[in-house]
Structures are given as C-alpha cells and as structure tokens.
Amino acid sequence: MTSPLTYDAVIFDLGGVLVDWDPRHVYRDLFEGNDWALEAFLSEVCSPDWHTKLDGGMSFAEGMAVLTAEHPHCAALIDAYDWGWPQMFRGEIEGAVDVLESLAAQGMPLYALSNFPAEKFDAFVASFPFMRHFRDVIVSGREGLTKPDLRIFELAVNRFGVTPQRTLYIDDRAENVAAAVAIGFRGHHFTGPEGLAKLF
Template sequence: MTIRAVVFDFGGVLFDWSPQHLYRKLIADDVERQWFLDTICTQDWNTEQDAGRSLAEATRTLITQYPEHKALIQAYYERWPEMLRAELPEGVAILEALHQVEMPLFGLTNWSAETFPYARANYPFLQRFRNIVVSGELKLIKPDPAIYHASLSQVREHLPDIQASEVVFIDDVAGNIEAAIALGWQGIHHVSAERTATRLRELGVAF
C-alpha cells in the first residue's frame, strides 16, 4: 500500500475549538451553561451553519424561538473567535512533519464559510495545505459522500492519477472516518496524536 496524500479534519485534530471556551465567561454555573449549550445553541444548530446557513439567519431564528436568551445567542457568533482557543500542538506537529517530507496535504472540514476566514488569517500552518474543502462553502457536510467526492476531486487536481485507496483521512469523529472508508479511502480515527502518528507509519507513511 502506498499513501500519496493525507487529508486532515481540523476541529479536534489541529484546532482546540469549543463553545465552552466562550460560555464559561458568560454563564458561571456549570449546569446552567451545559443546559444552554445542550438546549439552545446546540451542536446541531451550529452544524446548520457549517452546512451553509448564514450566521445572521441562524441567530435571528434562534432569538425568535428564545427571545429571553437574546444576548447569549448573539454572543455565539459575535464572539466566535473566543471559541477557537488555540491550535493543538501535537496534531500540528504531525502536519509539519508530513510537510517536511513533502507529503501532499489537504483539508476537509465542517466549518462555516463565514467564520473560516478568521482561521485562515490567524493560523499560518493552514498554508501547508494544497487545498481545503470547507463544508459551508460547498453547502455539503461530512459524512455526506458528496463532500468526500469533492475533496478527492481537489486532490486529483494536484495528483491526477491518485486512487481513493492512496488517500488517508484523519478525523476525530468516528462516523466521518467510516464514511471515508466506505468510499475506499484509508481512515484514521484521531484519538491522540501519538496513535495517529503510529497508524500513519503502519500505513507506510515515513516522517
């Protein structure tokens, strides 16, 4: 087996992103804060923006449903950069090591088209990628097979004869890896940087 390209997910692999980072500042009580994030500004709601819904529409819709929480809802995207706390250094170290051995690198992320420019502007390691597929830009989202096909098409712009089996995808969500494997890709469920590095080497990637 030969791996000719590595595709990275971002959140949980290269980025420490969590609404908790912001809402710890806004809701002191742990139980109350968790209720708010489980009931109002939920992950499913955020995913709709990752799939292409505008931030303005998402915020307006939620405020209509929960007007008593208007200020907290507005804060979600007004202060969104505070949720993106930092890069994950061990994951980025793998990225940099692969870059050093000239492995072609690509990104495939569920991310709002409106917030991703902040990451591009503030995290130089994103320049290591030859191409990044952002779900909100395509209005497709993992684990929809269509977004994997879009990613593979981008890889083939750089490596025209590459086969799906020569691509390995790294993601911290098991279902996203299962979807990639079902399409013939190699997949690594990212649990820790150490385990991901070990699995890459098992697949024959020398770095």
C-alpha cells in the same frame, strides 16, 4: 510503524484534530460556573443540529435570528456565538500540528476537509500559520454539504485528484471516518497526537 510513503496524500480535519475548538471556551465565563445551565444551552438552544446548519451554509445572521425568535430570553447568549467565535479556538493541538509540519517537510501532498461556517473561514486561516501547508481545502459552508454526507468525500476525491485507497483521512469524529472509509479512504479516528504520530 507505517512509513508515510504508504500514502500518496493525507487529508486532515481541522477542529478537534489540529486546533482546539469548543464553544465552552466562551460560555464558561458567561455561565459563571453553572455547568448544568451551560450544557442545557448548548444542547437545546445553540445545539449541535443548529450549528450543523451554519456548517452547511446558513449565515450567522439568519441562524441567530431564528434562535432569537425561538428563545428571546437567551438573546444575549445567542449573540455570543457570533462575537465570541474567535475565542472558541484555544490554539493548536501541538503534537498533531507537529505531524502536519513533518509531513509537509517531506513533501507529502496535504489537504483539509472541514465542517466550518463559510463566513468565518478566512479569519481562521489568517490566525493559524499551519494552514499554508494545505494544497487545497474544502469548507462545508461553501459547498452546502457537511460531513458525514458521502457527497463531500466524493467532492474531495474529484477536487483534490486523490486515490482514496492511497489517501489517509484523519478526523476526530468516528462517523466522519466511517463515511470516508465507506468510499475507499484509509481512515484514522483521531483521539490524540500520540496515536497519529504512530502512523508515520
């Protein structure tokens, strides 16, 4: 088992690592159990590519106006992506937050690097007390850069003042971990709290 002293710092992703985020938490009720229609909506209307634009700095007002013009018959469902945003979070991923809390108690320098819409971030911070443990956070929507763009990881090196080879980066998306590793970070592809706990 690796000691946390092996690392000089740890950088966490947020959604999918420390919190359970999924738009399906809102849309399952709206689609009344029609999983096929729900998945079609999230792949063709409020798609991952569209959401990435929100993560990259596009405002919800602009993003939703574009989609509503393209899919006027889905206007009410598109609107739910905004008003339903808080309900897309189903709480902490407890085992992972336990690891974060343990590292914080040991004095480990902790940071976060997240693809996240800028205008929604302050409310998120207010909702999750574990955010107090981070010395700094890079939010993609504020920087106009999204993972896995290598430039956002280079920004993390410079802003956090960390040495990649001595820093662990944790993310639930393999492509983001690969990008971090490409510039020298030690990476962990998060698939559950148990695997994360074994690192420390």
